[in-house]
Amino acid sequence: TFRKKILNRCQDYFERNKKFIISEEDKLKLRQTEVEEQEELFRERKKGNIIFVGMLLNNGLISMHVSAAIIKMLIEGSNPESPDQDNMESLAIFLDAIGFNLNREQPKYLSSIMNRVAAIIQGGKLINTAKFSLMDICDLYKDKGFTDHRREIQTVIPDLSLLKSQSTQQGPQSARLSSSVGSVKIIQHSGD
Incomplete structure (x- = not known):
């Protein structure tokens, strides 16, 4: 079925593409700008996939229990002394996408994740984009308990x-x- 194919593809993507890896031989063949472009493309694909899976979770196509495995994959190997920068940015995107539903269905689990995220932020080793993204997520969690903040934002367009x-x-x-x-x-x- 279509649902099963999507789930298998997402799972395959997560398992195969945890890190951007390029061999030294390929680095020599490519110019530095090409390597940077490929790395940026990899990051964008990873973020897009994270958002897509978050939307599948929010719409009930994937069980919220799958979110625990995804969060574990994103947060594993990260500690306050040496966080994985890309995974922390992806975690911020993922929690922004599913935080409301995760807080509703698994509040204790989300609380433990937010405590771990706060410890990583306090470690001071994150790059600014990851740090501020995670700080925004922590603020959303503390202030509103991840209410559906997207519905609260309204753009006024002049007539x-x-x-x-x-x-x-x-x-x-x-x-x-x-x-x-x-x-x-x-x-x-x-x-x-």
Whole structure:
């Protein structure tokens, strides 16, 4: 079935692609920029897969018990003295994706993971992107217990037709209307 194929593919990806590994022979053949591009592509694929699996978990296509295995894989080998930077960034992405449901279904397990994450942050060996991502996750957990924060965020989009009608009411003497709405600058030329 489709579900089984997706699960097998995700599991295969996780098992095969834990680290970006390139042989010394291949490094010599490739320029440094090409190696960096491949490494960045690997990271992006890993993050995309983490988000995808998180969405599968949230939609009930995968049991939440699978999340424990994924978290274990991401956090294993990381301790406050020598954390795995890429896995810590991926863990932050994963916890952001599934934290709400994990907190609802396995709160004690999530609490133990958050304690371990806090210890890794306190260790001071994380790069800034991983550190601040994990700090955001810890803040979400402490402040709101991972409420569904994505539903709380609303973007207000100005009614552009209202702004256009206001500019036509000002008359032809205004060659252009320039009004700031939030961080968006709207410029309208007369006669356009």
